[in-house]
Amino acid sequence: VNETGLDGWLRYAALPDEFASLRPQYSAIISLTDSQSSPIFTAARELQLGLSKILSQNISLETKDGYCLVCKNGRAAEIIGQNDRGALYGAFEFLRLLSQNQPLPEMRISNPSAPIRWVNQWDNLDGTIERGYAGPSIFFADGHVLDDLTRVQQYARLLASVGLNGLIVNNVNSNYNLLNPFNMQGLARIADIMRPWGVRIGISLYFDTPKELGGLQTSDPLDRNVIAWWEDITSELYRHVPDMLGYLIKANSEGQPGPLTYGRTLADGANMFARALQPHGDGVVMYRAFVYNHHLDESNWKNDRANAAVEYFDGLDTQFEDNVIIQIKYGPIDFQIREPPSPLLAHLRKTPIILELQVTQEYLGQQDHIVYLPPLWKTIFDFDLHVDGQKSLVRDVVSGQRFNWSRSGYAAVVNVGNDPTWLGSHLAMANLYAYGLCAWDPQQSEVDIIQGWAQLTFGLNKAVVDTITNISMASWPTYENYSGNLGIQTLCDIVTHCHYGPSPAAQDGNGWGQWTRADARSIGMDRTVATGTGNSGQYPQKVADRFECIDTTPDELLLWFHHVPYTHRLKSGKTVIQHFYDAHYAGALVAQTFAQQWEILRGLIDDNRFDHMAFRLQYQAGHALVWRDSVNNFYYAKCGIRDELNRVGNH
Numbered sequence: 001v002n003e004t005g006l007d008g009w010l011r012y013a014a015l016p017d018e019f020a021s022l023r024p025q026y027s028a029i030i031s032l033t034d035s036q037s038s039p040i041f042t043a044a045r046e047l048q049l050g051l052s053k054i055l056s057q058n059i060s061l062e063t064k065d066g067y068c069l070v071c072k073n074g075r076a077a078e079i080i081g082q083n084d085r086g087a088l089y090g091a092f093e094f095l096r097l098l099s100q101n102q103p104l105p106e107m108r109i110s111n112p113s114a115p116i117r118w119v120n121q122w123d124n125l126d127g128t129i130e131r132g133y134a135g136p137s138i139f140f141a142d143g144h145v146l147d148d149l150t151r152v153q154q155y156a157r158l159l160a161s162v163g164l165n166g167l168i169v170n171n172v173n174s175n176y177n178l179l180n181p182f183n184m185q186g187l188a189r190i191a192d193i194m195r196p197w198g199v200r201i202g203i204s205l206y207f208d209t210p211k212e213l214g215g216l217q218t219s220d221p222l223d224r225n226v227i228a229w230w231e232d233i234t235s236e237l238y239r240h241v242p243d244m245l246g247y248l249i250k251a252n253s254e255g256q257p258g259p260l261t262y263g264r265t266l267a268d269g270a271n272m273f274a275r276a277l278q279p280h281g282d283g284v285v286m287y288r289a290f291v292y293n294h295h296l297d298e299s300n301w302k303n304d305r306a307n308a309a310v311e312y313f314d315g316l317d318t319q320f321e322d323n324v325i326i327q328i329k330y331g332p333i334d335f336q337i338r339e340p341p342s343p344l345l346a347h348l349r350k351t352p353i354i355l356e357l358q359v360t361q362e363y364l365g366q367q368d369h370i371v372y373l374p375p376l377w378k379t380i381f382d383f384d385l386h387v388d389g390q391k392s393l394v395r396d397v398v399s400g401q402r403f404n405w406s407r408s409g410y411a412a413v414v415n416v417g418n419d420p421t422w423l424g425s426h427l428a429m430a431n432l433y434a435y436g437l438c439a440w441d442p443q444q445s446e447v448d449i450i451q452g453w454a455q456l457t458f459g460l461n462k463a464v465v466d467t468i469t470n471i472s473m474a475s476w477p478t479y480e481n482y483s484g485n486l487g488i489q490t491l492c493d494i495v496t497h498c499h500y501g502p503s504p505a506a507q508d509g510n511g512w513g514q515w516t517r518a519d520a521r522s523i524g525m526d527r528t529v530a531t532g533t534g535n536s537g538q539y540p541q542k543v544a545d546r547f548e549c550i551d552t553t554p555d556e557l558l559l560w561f562h563h564v565p566y567t568h569r570l571k572s573g574k575t576v577i578q579h580f581y582d583a584h585y586a587g588a589l590v591a592q593t594f595a596q597q598w599e600i601l602r603g604l605i606d607d608n609r610f611d612h613m614a615f616r617l618q619y620q621a622g623h624a625l626v627w628r629d630s631v632n633n634f635y636y637a638k639c640g641i642r643d644e645l646n647r648v649g650n651h
């Protein structure tokens, strides 16, 4: 009760129960804008306050990006957004339907699956891009933000057209010089350019910035001076970017400093940033779960990098501030060709999550090979984690529905560069388009998505659309066939860190923990509880039981969870080694057909884009043969078991 008088007549005194109980129970307040300086947002906040006091109803305040299209015959089309961004998304949807020559809907309401639909750039201040395969950065050069941000504006338009509403502008391996005064002005310019497209920006931080840039003795997250230093920097950032999304933090990972460096918990570290953000609006800390020891001892069969996320984060669920979100890569290792979902997805109930995907094809051919990603993503989205014995599809956890989170969703690493193709390959752009559509609705058919993208990108000719659809839909299984089977991971070069090209020997004999444990007799990681690393036991019971046992583990994840002889028979009836040989031949063969199929499109699309892709697909055809022979010969040399069809080792 406000008896000070400051509230004047706006006391919102509680209605007596007999009156209040006759009023409806409201479920949510939807603000038609999330701009905090708008009177509409003020109205929503005032309603929230008033309803809590007058009716004792604590109601969440939400802004929704959905839209409604009404296109009744002969009448003007109406595009109605639930907020400013919703109107923009509705306009893009209207234009998409026109371009695809589809009927306009009499009435269509569309809402995103999750509020967070962001991209992560891995751009460095010097203009290079970590895992970027399409030229230098469109954001930075020579230590500062570029003067000419034309490409950034064009990028924001692309992101908005598929419903993406946020972007983290710099690499997770962050450089503290981003926070110098000159660069803060640059960040303001980036934010200003992206804002009209409904794309808000956030930044990645380097944990030791107080020491390195601020000249403090320490970066200990519980140190008073460190806390004050981050508070000041945060205020300064908000002066430049008033609607900043918040901070992405990679800490205690791959040699980066973090709270553990100072004997503090991961929650201590995350909460320090969270509290610095709180006075300024709705900013969040995206704290990455990619924390692991990259000097693991392979001689210990209990060691397992796949266990790290749960080991580090278990027990912390209730300890994070409300504006901390844990960002989790889809699999327990690192963007491999096939992984089960990260077990950490089943461990957090109170703390919301962001699911981290990669549009950048880091381990997947780096845009030199075509790999259309939605079929891979679907294996994660549709996976039932059975948390607490209840249906718990990953997509329902991520949307916030399963555990009642109001802020959760998706992030994808998207390393566009200043190449005119953006990602280095025209067909690779289907993955960026698809990412936006999947984050909006993870249940959309991957075939519909690629067909729609092909129409928008190359026109309505059926031969063109069918060819692109066929190549794309075959591309992921094809790449898996020649780059890493049965859950063994992508067998690319990890020793030189290029993550490209075949190098099955590189997986083992180092501390990175992407091991295959291949010897003369047997192969695979024993991740069982009974005899292995115990990783299967990190999943809820029903899932754990399935992965613990060889018979119930699907063939495609067999070597992820089990160490077996090369002569072990799969459910298909083949031995593991014969499957390897056959899959590599099958995959390389299909890769040869991509270039041939593309040839049909000569003259049906412009020469420029035709030639560009023809060259790439021919390259892929050749490189697939290199993959096939390198991997097959490697395992043949290891185990000496002949190929039943006598192909391997006969060159």
Ligand code: GCU
Pocket: 130, 131, 172, 173, 250, 290, 334, 362, 499
């Ligand atoms: C992978 C990738 C690195 C990146 C890291 C991360 O290991 O190869 O370049 O920094 O993931 O996601 O933090």
